Amino acid sequence: MTYDDYLDGKPAVITAALTGGVHGKEAHPDLPETPEEIAAAAAACEEAGASVLHLHARRDNGERAFSTERFQEVADAVREATDDAVLQHSTGGTAAPDALRHEPLRTDPAPEMASLDMGPLNRYERLTSENTRGLVASLHAEMRERGIKPELEVFNDGHLNESLAILDDLDDPPYLNFLFGGGTTSPPHPRNLINRVEALPEGVEFNVIGFGTHQLPMTTQSLLLGGHVRVGLEDNRYYERGELATNEQLVARAARIAEEVGRPVATPEETRELLGLRGR
Amino acid sequence: MDETCQHLTYREEGDGKSFETARAFCAVTESFVQPMRADVCNARYDLDPATDCEFYFDPDAETTDGTDADGDR
Numbered sequence: 001m002t003y004d005d006y007l008d009g010k011p012a013v014i015t016a017a018l019t020g021g022v023h024g025k026e027a028h029p030d031l032p033e034t035p036e037e038i039a040a041a042a043a044a045c046e047e048a049g050a051s052v053l054h055l056h057a058r059r060d061n062g063e064r065a066f067s068t069e070r071f072q073e074v075a076d077a078v079r080e081a082t083d084d085a086v087l088q089h090s091t092g093g094t095a096a097p098d099a100l101r102h103e104p105l106r107t108d109p110a111p112e113m114a115s116l117d118m119g120p121l122n123r124y125e126r127l128t129s130e131n132t133r134g135l136v137a138s139l140h141a142e143m144r145e146r147g148i149k150p151e152l153e154v155f156n157d158g159h160l161n162e163s164l165a166i167l168d169d170l171d172d173p174p175y176l177n178f179l180f181g182g183g184t185t186s187p188p189h190p191r192n193l194i195n196r197v198e199a200l201p202e203g204v205e206f207n208v209i210g211f212g213t214h215q216l217p218m219t220t221q222s223l224l225l226g227g228h229v230r231v232g233l234e235d236n237r238y239y240e241r242g243e244l245a246t247n248e249q250l251v252a253r254a255a256r257i258a259e260e261v262g263r264p265v266a267t268p269e270e271t272r273e274l275l276g277l278r279g280r
Numbered sequence: 281m282d283e284t285c286q287h288l289t290y291r292e293e294g295d296g297k298s299f300e301t302a303r304a305f306c307a308v309t310e311s312f313v314q315p316m317r318a319d320v321c322n323a324r325y326d327l328d329p330a331t332d333c334e335f336y337f338d339p340d341a342e343t344t345d346g347t348d349a350d351g352d353r
Contacts, residue, residue: 021316022314022315022316023314023315023316024314024315025297025299025303026295026297026303026311026313026314026315029297043288058315059303060301060303060305061290061304062299062301062303062314062315062317063304063315063319063321087288094316094319094323094324094325095319095320095327095332096319096324096325097325097326100325123316124317124320124334125334126331126332126333126334127316127327127332129318137302
């Protein structure tokens with residue numbers, strides 16, 4: 001990945017993270033939680049320019065669900081509501097036991113992509129998501145077996161070490177996701193993203209997430225550096241200070257910026273070609 | 281270990297909000313709880329409120345000055 005990719009007008013993949021597993025309607029009254037709500041948000045985001053839909057599942061009371069059955073309900077509803085978007089299931093960001101972490105991979109059909117946390121991260125004051133090497137390896141093995149492209153979640157530089165160490169085990173092109181914010185994520189500063197990009201071997205594709213107020217500047221910088229972007233209510237509830245956003249607003253803004261800086265927005269077909277996905 | 285935090289209830293209204301399906305409500309903070317925090321409150325995934333929840337306090341702790349059990353936190 002080089003600056004030439006940007007100058008060459010390389011398509012930019014926009015991922016929409018619709019709901020997440022941390023906050024719910026107590027934090028944003030329109031945050032989608034039910035399969036129907038998630039599907040409606042997915043359709044709006046696909047229309048606005050998202051080619052990848054990052055999915056979580058929730059219980060009826062809004063709490064996070066990992067079961068294959070609930071993910072199947074969500075995935076079925078999203079496929080029904082969308083035309084051609086890529087589905088990406090979350091397996092991470094939690095202290096849930098290892099066995100549960102595999103369940104989102106077992107829908108029929110399997111998702112084309114899934115997240116793969118590359119190491120420990122802290123939540124709140126005392127909660128740590130451990131993500132041992134053993135768990136990372138077992139999740140990756142099942143993804144490979146089922147034809148699922150892993151998105152390696154790089155919350156900090158240590159996770160970059162872990163990612164670079166397994167590059168040879170990944171199908172081309174390796175796809176790394178850099179997260180910026182507080183806690184155990186990387187400090188959101190432009191030089192930190194530049195350092196990351198410079199550390200990547202040729203042929204690696206990268207995506208950027210900025211949490212909260214960092215979503216807009218960090219994703220904009222990614223577009224300038226030839227990377228891809230993830231936006232949505234999972235990572236950022238606000239369109240601007242004090243104004244709650246919708247998922248499609250955040251996607252539409254990312255699409256506008258991409259086009260303005262010379263990066264055409266990738267269609268689902270172009271995304272599959274760029275990332276080496278198996279197809280819907 | 282209790283499966284449910286004793287300070288967590290499920291309510292359809294409170295904290296100035298209402299929901300069609302009852303959601304986790306923390307009686308310590310008097311507010312609705314984020315879904316991930318509810319996982320901790322419910323002691324799911326082998327999490328223990330006493331060690332994993334930042335709001336937890338021991339309801340059996342004796343107090344000598346008439347304050348609530350969390351008065352010394």
